[in-house]
Amino acid sequence: MNVEQVFREERGRLLATLVKRFGDLDLAEEVTSDAIEAALRHWPVDGVPDRPGAWLLTTARRKAVDRLRRDRVHAARLALLQVEVDRADPPAGDALPDERLELFFTCAHPALPAEDRGALTLRCLAGFTTPEVARAYLVPVATMQQRIVRAKKKIREARIPFRVPDPHELPERLPGVLQAVYSIFTEGYAAQRADLAEEAIRLARILHGLLPDREVTGLLALMLLVHARRDARAELLEDQDRALWDRDMIAEGSALAERALTGGYGPYGVQAAINAVHDEAPDFASTDWPQIVALYDVLLKLVPSPVVALNRAAAIAMRDGPAAGLALLDELAAEPKLRDYHPYRAARADLLHRLGRTTEAAQAYREAIALAGTGSEQDFLRRRLTATEEQA
Amino acid sequence: MKYMLLIHAASDQQSSCTVQDWIAYEKEMKDAGVLVSGHSLADLVTATTVQVGPDGRRTVTDGPFAETREVLGGYNVIDVPDLDAALDWAAKCPGSRDGGAVVVRPIAEFDF
Numbered sequence: 001m002n003v004e005q006v007f008r009e010e011r012g013r014l015l016a017t018l019v020k021r022f023g024d025l026d027l028a029e030e031v032t033s034d035a036i037e038a039a040l041r042h043w044p045v046d047g048v049p050d051r052p053g054a055w056l057l058t059t060a061r062r063k064a065v066d067r068l069r070r071d072r073v074h075a076a077r078l079a080l081l082q083v084e085v086d087r088a089d090p091p092a093g094d095a096l097p098d099e100r101l102e103l104f105f106t107c108a109h110p111a112l113p114a115e116d117r118g119a120l121t122l123r124c125l126a127g128f129t130t131p132e133v134a135r136a137y138l139v140p141v142a143t144m145q146q147r148i149v150r151a152k153k154k155i156r157e158a159r160i161p162f163r164v165p166d167p168h169e170l171p172e173r174l175p176g177v178l179q180a181v182y183s184i185f186t187e188g189y190a191a192q193r194a195d196l197a198e199e200a201i202r203l204a205r206i207l208h209g210l211l212p213d214r215e216v217t218g219l220l221a222l223m224l225l226v227h228a229r230r231d232a233r234a235e236l237l238e239d240q241d242r243a244l245w246d247r248d249m250i251a252e253g254s255a256l257a258e259r260a261l262t263g264g265y266g267p268y269g270v271q272a273a274i275n276a277v278h279d280e281a282p283d284f285a286s287t288d289w290p291q292i293v294a295l296y297d298v299l300l301k302l303v304p305s306p307v308v309a310l311n312r313a314a315a316i317a318m319r320d321g322p323a324a325g326l327a328l329l330d331e332l333a334a335e336p337k338l339r340d341y342h343p344y345r346a347a348r349a350d351l352l353h354r355l356g357r358t359t360e361a362a363q364a365y366r367e368a369i370a371l372a373g374t375g376s377e378q379d380f381l382r383r384r385l386t387a388t389e390e391q392a
Numbered sequence: 393m394k395y396m397l398l399i400h401a402a403s404d405q406q407s408s409c410t411v412q413d414w415i416a417y418e419k420e421m422k423d424a425g426v427l428v429s430g431h432s433l434a435d436l437v438t439a440t441t442v443q444v445g446p447d448g449r450r451t452v453t454d455g456p457f458a459e460t461r462e463v464l465g466g467y468n469v470i471d472v473p474d475l476d477a478a479l480d481w482a483a484k485c486p487g488s489r490d491g492g493a494v495v496v497r498p499i500a501e502f503d504f
Binding site for chain 2: 109111157160161163165
């Protein structure tokens with residue numbers, strides 16, 4: 001194993017262990033960096049130690065004592081820590097306790113702002129630097145710095161605990177953790193950054209190893225099944241070159257999706273299953289639309305949102321024809337959430353186009369273009385508008 | 393660690409909580425040994441505001457009256473290990489139901 005891989009594997013674990021010991025995220029982060037810096041000096045000369053995790057932990061504890069000695073405000077904590085350092089080196093055997101699950105729940109605590117939970121998870125569990133996190137979320141470094149400082153201050157001063165919730169609390173707490181990881185994936189997707197999407201998948205794998213819950217399995221499956229199409233995603237699903245899809249990733253994702261839906265349903269598992277049906281179809285036309293509609297029926301019960309209803313209507317249009325889909329879309333016209341949502345206008349335009357109502361289709365495309373944010377979305381809609389106008 | 397639970401009642405909604413609910417809640421906090429102090433506040437129409445200007449003159453005015461949907465109706469100070477424990481007590485408070493809300497604020501500790 002090379003030095004970089006060791007850090008990647010050990011950094012989150014080391015940080016989690018130190019947060020558990022000190023109850024102070026800032027101190028834990030500082031000495032984690034110190035320990036890694038020391039490793040960068042020593043390991044290239046002396047070689048990577050047999051138990052790199054234990055080496056890093058011992059070094060980090062000594063660095064913590066040094067830091068606390070210099071900092072009189074923390075003097076009270078010093079006595080406690082000195083005992084720990086003197087007591088001995090970490091437990092024998094290769095297995096250091098893995099406390100990353102606690103850290104996941106701390107970073108995604110519902111008392112923290114939802115938009116900061118993904119950022120904090122990247123910072124603490126993936127080991128991203130603040131500038132890297134800022135780049136991932138497309139915000140200025142200073143802004144991200146403020147957000148991370150504020151989140152850490154709240155963890156420390158409001159005393160957000162470092163613990164895994166009891167089983168009866170999991171249904172309330174786990175969705176926040178999954179949302180934090182999924183937000184990293186969707187940010188990566190929006191910014192077209194495969195590395196970020198892969199980091200989210202890596203975090204989901206860690207989480208899955210620590211807490212093999214149905215929805216954790218579902219989330220990992222969902223991300224694998226979407227990421228499998230990364231090389232073809234410049235096109236709409238119907239136009240994608242399926243030879244570019246990652247078959248191994250689809251196989252792994254499908255198996256996980258199946259496991260996630262054994263004996264019950266959760267929103268991530270159902271979304272994974274929908275993507276599995278798409279990924280397993282040899283071409284767009286032979287997609288199992290009845291199956292997709294059935295899965296959207298389930299999803300709409302679990303997550304009764306207008307956006308899910310919109311996707312269900314699009315699937316029904318594929319199963320029963322554009323007229324059936326359009327009727328459902330027009331029923332949704334009064335939804336405030338969809339009024340300014342350009343995919344709604346674009347879906348409507350597409351169905352009108354397929355029904356040969358080109359004038360109305362062109363009008364709907366114009367509405368969609370006016371609402372579409374990013375350049376590539378707009379370009380795509382403009383091309384569709386031009387094609388529609390040529391037929392009119 | 394001490395937290396203050398600020399109990400905001402919804403001003404426009406009829407509460408389904410009974411006096412017994414509040415008595416039971418207070419007893420539960422006392423029995424658990426977490427209650428430091430707590431009071432419910434008299435009706436908002438009895439509130440008076442005092443301000444002292446830069447010249448030292450004081451101004452006394454009636455009110456304030458509820459401009460928002462919620463009014464501070466009382467508080468509890470509890471002593472529990474961490475925020476999760478404080479949130480559990482806030483969730484048990486009758487004031488968190490029926491459109492009301494309980495705001496949880498850690499009490500600052502200064503080393504003098």
